Each structure stands twice: as C-alpha cells, then as structure tokens.
Amino acid sequence: xxxxxxxxxxxxxxxxxxxxxxxxxxxxxxxxxxxxxxxxxxxxxxxxxxxxxxxxxxxxxxxxxxxxxxxxxxxxxxxxxxxxxxxxxxxxxxxxxxxxxxxxxxxxxxxxxxxxxxxxxxxxxxxxxxxxxxxxxxxxxxxxxxxxxxxxxxxxxxxxxxxxxxxxxxxxxxxxxxxxxxxxxxxxxxxxxxxxxxxxxxxxxxxxxxxxxxxx
Amino acid sequence: xxxxxxxxxxxxxxxxxxxxxxxxxxxxxxxxxxxxxxxxxxxxxxxxxxxxxxxxxxxxxxxxxxxxxxxxxxxxxxxxxxxxxxxxxxxxxxxxxxxxxxxxxxxxxxxxxxxxxxxxxxxxxxxxxxxxxxxxxxxxxxxxxxxxxxxxxxxxxxxxxxxxxxxxxxxxxxxxxxxxxxxxxxxxxxxxxxxxxxxxxxxxxxxxxxxxxxxx
Numbered sequence: 001x002x003x004x005x006x007x008x009x010x011x012x013x014x015x016x017x018x019x020x021x022x023x024x025x026x027x028x029x030x031x032x033x034x035x036x037x038x039x040x041x042x043x044x045x046x047x048x049x050x051x052x053x054x055x056x057x058x059x060x061x062x063x064x065x066x067x068x069x070x071x072x073x074x075x076x077x078x079x080x081x082x083x084x085x086x087x088x089x090x091x092x093x094x095x096x097x098x099x100x101x102x103x104x105x106x107x108x109x110x111x112x113x114x115x116x117x118x119x120x121x122x123x124x125x126x127x128x129x130x131x132x133x134x135x136x137x138x139x140x141x142x143x144x145x146x147x148x149x150x151x152x153x154x155x156x157x158x159x160x161x162x163x164x165x166x167x168x169x170x171x172x173x174x175x176x177x178x179x180x181x182x183x184x185x186x187x188x189x190x191x192x193x194x195x196x197x198x199x200x201x202x203x204x205x206x207x208x209x210x211x212x213x214x215x216x
Numbered sequence: 217x218x219x220x221x222x223x224x225x226x227x228x229x230x231x232x233x234x235x236x237x238x239x240x241x242x243x244x245x246x247x248x249x250x251x252x253x254x255x256x257x258x259x260x261x262x263x264x265x266x267x268x269x270x271x272x273x274x275x276x277x278x279x280x281x282x283x284x285x286x287x288x289x290x291x292x293x294x295x296x297x298x299x300x301x302x303x304x305x306x307x308x309x310x311x312x313x314x315x316x317x318x319x320x321x322x323x324x325x326x327x328x329x330x331x332x333x334x335x336x337x338x339x340x341x342x343x344x345x346x347x348x349x350x351x352x353x354x355x356x357x358x359x360x361x362x363x364x365x366x367x368x369x370x371x372x373x374x375x376x377x378x379x380x381x382x383x384x385x386x387x388x389x390x391x392x393x394x395x396x397x398x399x400x401x402x403x404x405x406x407x408x409x410x411x412x413x414x415x416x417x418x419x420x421x422x423x424x425x426x427x428x429x430x431x432x
Contacts, residue, residue, distance in 0.1 A: 074290040172397045181388045183396045
C-alpha cells in the first residue's frame with residue numbers, strides 16, 4: 001500500500017465521507033419522522049422539519065466543494081466521473097431529507113390526532129424500518145463501495161414495494177372505515193417512503209456504476 | 217459582436233439547445249398524457265409511456281456530452297458552473313418526463329374506465345394546461361435566459377398549487393361519491409402534476425442563478 005497519497009485522493013475521500021455523513025443524517029431524519037408518526041410527538045416532528053435545513057446546508061456546501069475540486073484539479077476520466085456521480089448522489093440524499101421532512105409535516109398537520117389509524121401503525125412502522133434499513137445500508141455502500149451490498153439495497157427496495165402495495169390494498173378495501181381524507185394522507189405517506197427508498201437505490205446504483213463502470 | 221466564436225462557446229450553445237429540446241419533449245409528453253386522461257385514449261397513453269425511453273436516451277447522451285466537455289475543455293468559474301447547472305437541469309427535465317409517464321400509466325391501468333370522474337375532467341384539464349404552460353415557458357427561459365420570464369414560471373406554479381388544493385379539497389368533501397380508490401388515483405395524479413411543475417420551477421431558478429449568480 002502506498003504511504004504517500006495525493007491531495008486529490010484525500011479530497012475525494014472527504015467527499016465520500018460527507019456523502020456518508022449525509023446518508024446518516026437522512027437515515028436519522030426518517031427514523032425520527034417515523035417515530036413521530038408512531039407517537040404523535042409534535043416536538044419530534046418539528047425537530048425533523050427544522051433539521052432538514054441543516055441537511056440542505058451540508059449538501060449545498062458539499063456541492064460547492066465538489067465543483068471547486070473539479071475547477072482546481074481538472075480531473076479527467078474516472079476521477080471526473082466520480083465527482084459528477086458524487087453531485088448526483090448528494091442530490092438524491094438531499095431529496096431523501098425532503099421526504100423525511102414531508103412525513104414529519106403530515107404528523108404536524110394532523111396533530112393532536114394521529115395521521116395513521118391505530119390498526120395501520122404496525123404496517124407504517126414496518127415501512128419506516130425498511131426505509132431506515134435501506135438508508136443505513138446505502139451509507140455503508142458509500143463508505144465501502146461494496147457492490148454486493150448495493151445489490152442487496154435493491155432487494156430491500158422490493159420489500160418496500162411489497163409493503164407499499166399492502167398499504168394501498170388496505171385503503172381500497174370496501175370495509176375501509178376511516179374515510180377519504182385519511183386514505184389520502186396514507187397514500188401520500190406511502191409515496192414519501194417509496195420515493196425515499198427509490199433515491200437510496202439510485203445512490204447504491206451510482207456506486208455500482210463507479211466501481212464496475214456499468215449500471216446494475 | 218465578435219464574428220469569431222470559440223468552439224467551447226458553440227459547445228455550450230449546443231448543450232442549451234439540447235436542454236431546450238428536452239423541455240419540448242417533456243412538455244409534449246405531458247400534453248399528450250393529459251389528453252389521454254381526457255379521452256381515455258389507450259393508444260396515446262402507450263405512446264407517452266414508450267416515448268419516455270427516448271427522453272431518457274437524449275438526457276443520458278446529453279449528460280455524457282457535458283462530462284466530455286468538462287474533461288476536454290477544463291472550464292473554470294462561470295463556464296464550469298454553467299455546465300454543472302446544465303447537468304442538474306437535465307436531471308429535472310428527465311424527471312418531468314417520468315412524471316408524464318406516470319400519468320399515462322394511470323390511464324392505462326384504469327382503461328377502459330376513466331381514471332378521472334366526468335365532473336373533475338375540467339379541473340384536471342386545467343391542471344394539465346398549467347403544467348404545459350409552465351413547461352413551455354421553462355423552455356423559453358432555457359433558450360433566452362430571460363430572468364423576468366423565469367420569475368413568471370414561479371407565479372404559474374402558485375396557480376398550479378391553487379388548482380392542486382382545489383382538487384384535494386374536492387376529494388375530502390363529505391359528499392365525495394366516487395370512493396377511496398378513485399380518491400387515491402386523483403391524489404397521485406395531482407402529486408405527479410405538482411412535482412412536474414416543481415421541477416420546471418427548479419429549472420427556471422437554475423437559469424436565474426446562472427444569469428444573476430443568486431438564487432431567486
């Protein structure tokens with residue numbers, strides 16, 4: 001292993017580190033948003049809403065840093081590709097933060113009522129846990145560039161799709177007792193989690209592309 | 217006016233031209249998707265679904281071209297900023313194509329039934345027309361870098377938000393006669409149009425940023 005590393009390589013590593021940090025932030029944000037759904041905790045929901053600004057700032061600073069690296073180092077080929085891919089990952093991660101923020105806003109909108117009827121809390125919790133699992137694995141994929149784990153993220157997304165279908169099929173049962181407004185809330189809630197997972201899959205796929213040169 | 221233009225400037229102009237072409241494609245795609253909602257035209261919906269691949273290919277080729285320009289020309293400062301911004305605009309436009317595709321898929325799913333009850337067709341048509349107006353203006357903003365017009369796009373988006381709120385408020389009326397499944401369809405449909413307009417606003421804002429150096 002070479003003991004001398006280039007400044008440029010250090011800069012790339014710091015970019016990866018910040019992408020990982022962002023993944024932790026958006027994973028934590030969605031975990032807390034889900035918890036606020038479960039507990040109708042307005043304070044927690046407000047915290048998630050506020051912390052989205054912090055995520056946006058980190059993402060904005062990261063993008064500025066990436067563009068500065070491109071301007072100064074004038075990378076070509078795989079290094080340039082890695083930096084452009086990092087810009088796209090940061091956009092995906094920022095959007096994941098937005099979607100956690102949307103979940104928390106729904107909790108705030110319905111407070112002190114619950115956004116989710118009691119008998120659906122377990123299903124929404126399972127959806128939330130799957131989202132968190134996917135985001136956490138995506139963070140590890142960013143750190144380790146582990147292609148096998150990136151493929152697992154896609155499998156986990158199939159699980160998310162199944163849970164999402166289960167949610168929608170519950171809403172359209174003739175016996176659905178909670179009315180249209182709650183069905184709309186749950187449709188949007190389901191969509192936020194589904195899109196959150198889609199963006200995590202997108203990040204994992206970009207890592208696969210960086211490592212293998214091919215899209216999965 | 218200088219008669220001799222640099223190869224680089226020509227390349228930037230061609231990037232702008234392709235972004236404009238993409239805006240025309242996604243505007244046309246959403247216009248046809250909306251028409252397929254109005255007419256329950258399965259063939260038209262299928263065409264929109266198929267044409268999304270073409271949009272993805274154009275976007276993919278554009279991104280490869282932008283990265284190639286960065287690698288060869290090694291631009292700094294405002295030129296690099298313009299190219300990175302072009303990458304982000306192309307991602308927004310590609311997503312707008314996806315959302316038109318989602319609208320068309322809902323038409324296909326419900327065929328030969330209508331995805332939208334007769335008394336809501338006029339409202340959905342107004343939403344579709346607003347989306348198309350926003351996308352068309354965004355195309356002109358890309359071509360002309362007209363900041364005043366970019367600001368208008370944001371105003372048009374307020375109109376979209378109003379129409380969207382009107383749609384949701386119709387669904388939650390106690391007298392809503394069409395059941396939960398149709399309400400879910402319309403919630404998602406409304407969300408697709410709303411997000412489509414959001415991405416157009418994002419493109420317009422990026423043009424403002426390029427011209428003024430500030431976000432609107």
